[in-house]
Amino acid sequence: CDGVSRGYQPTPGAHKKHVPDYLNDLNTMHDAEETLQESQQVTYSDELYDLAVEHSLKTGKWSYLSMTASQRAEAFLRTLNLWTE
Numbered sequence: 001c002d003g004v005s006r007g008y009q010p011t012p013g014a015h016k017k018h019v020p021d022y023l024n025d026l027n028t029m030h031d032a033e034e035t036l037q038e039s040q041q042v043t044y045s046d047e048l049y050d051l052a053v054e055h056s057l058k059t060g061k062w063s064y065l066s067m068t069a070s071q072r073a074e075a076f077l078r079t080l081n082l083w084t085e
Contacts, residue, residue: 022073029072040079047075 020028036044048064051071067075077083 021069022076023070026069026072029069029076032076033072036076036079044075044079047078048072051075 020031022028022032033044045064048067048071051074052064052067055071074083
């Protein structure tokens with residue numbers, strides 16, 4: 001294994017596609033955040049805040065600047081009710 005996660009389309013003859021690195025790439029998480037509907041953005045913001053407090057990061061409007069890609073991915077999945085412990 002070369003350490004790169006890959007996904008494959010389930011169609012015959014599909015080409016290899018790289019799975020985005022949501023846990024380590026803030027740019028990839030930004031792309032994911034852009035897919036949230038307006039109503040989901042409020043929930044996502046609340047989830048980010050809760051994680052910031054849980055991880056003892058700064059609170060307030062600057063707390064989001066300290067969130068890692070992994071923490072943002074967790075908040076994103078919690079927003080979509082897809083998070084499992």
